[in-house]
Amino acid sequence: MLEVSGVSAGYGRAEVLWDIDLTVKEKEIVALVGPNGAGKTTLLRALSGMVATTAGSISFRGTTVQGRSIEQIVDLGISHVPEGRRLFPGLTVRDNLRLGGWRVKNTDIDRVVEMFPRLGERLGQVAGSMSGGEQQMCAIGRGLMSRPELMMIDELSLGLAPVVVEEIAERLPDIAADGTSILLVEQDVDTALTVAERAYVLETGRIVLSGKAGELLADPRVQESYLGIG
Numbered sequence: 001m002l003e004v005s006g007v008s009a010g011y012g013r014a015e016v017l018w019d020i021d022l023t024v025k026e027k028e029i030v031a032l033v034g035p036n037g038a039g040k041t042t043l044l045r046a047l048s049g050m051v052a053t054t055a056g057s058i059s060f061r062g063t064t065v066q067g068r069s070i071e072q073i074v075d076l077g078i079s080h081v082p083e084g085r086r087l088f089p090g091l092t093v094r095d096n097l098r099l100g101g102w103r104v105k106n107t108d109i110d111r112v113v114e115m116f117p118r119l120g121e122r123l124g125q126v127a128g129s130m131s132g133g134e135q136q137m138c139a140i141g142r143g144l145m146s147r148p149e150l151m152m153i154d155e156l157s158l159g160l161a162p163v164v165v166e167e168i169a170e171r172l173p174d175i176a177a178d179g180t181s182i183l184l185v186e187q188d189v190d191t192a193l194t195v196a197e198r199a200y201v202l203e204t205g206r207i208v209l210s211g212k213a214g215e216l217l218a219d220p221r222v223q224e225s226y227l228g229i230g
Contacts, residue, residue, distance in 0.1 A: 089128025101145030
């Protein structure tokens with residue numbers, strides 16, 4: 001579905017990513033893990049058109065992504081749940097969700113509420129008054145409103161209690177099974193590699209490890225560097 005080949009990107013003269021190769025298949029959850037500052041967010045921004053690439057190619061279902069506007073990339077079937085959620089805090093949950101589907105006819109809030117029943121109880125509540133976990137549910141729900149084939153989630157666990165992270169992560173396989181593949185950027189390596197099928201480890205702008213998530217979770221290098229084991 002998504003094929004990233006030899007991609008480099010950055011901000012002006014400051015290169016952040018070098019020679020990135022990455023793929024995501026249909027109905028698949030792929031994790032991108034690594035330390036803070038490794039370039040994970042920059043890669044998602046490059047995929048969604050916010051950062052220009054300087055080398056390589058990005059294709060989605062055989063269509064070139066580079067050179068397209070953010071709106072056109074959304075229309076291709078890619079949505080982006082940004083780091084920090086970036087909700088409109090003064091708007092209701094319902095209106096935040098509706099904004100996520102503004103380019104789509106017949107938006108389906110019921111589908112989002114089915115995935116996250118707690119949102120159904122808060123549709124009329126101002127988003128900024130909810131807990132961090134509920135806001136993250138709303139942000140993911142907003143990302144689903146455009147009916148994407150690929151949803152990119154940046155730092156799902158940021159600022160959330162482990163029990164809340166687990167609750168939200170448990171919904172990701174259902175989202176994937178329903179037809180939306182997921183590219184999950186996450187510093188919580190244990191959670192990411194538990195929920196994903198495949199994973200990539202990004203360090204200082206380069207992919208240093210990749211493979212099945214379970215195998216990476218058992219890899220001594222990952223355990224020592226990210227899980228404090230060994």
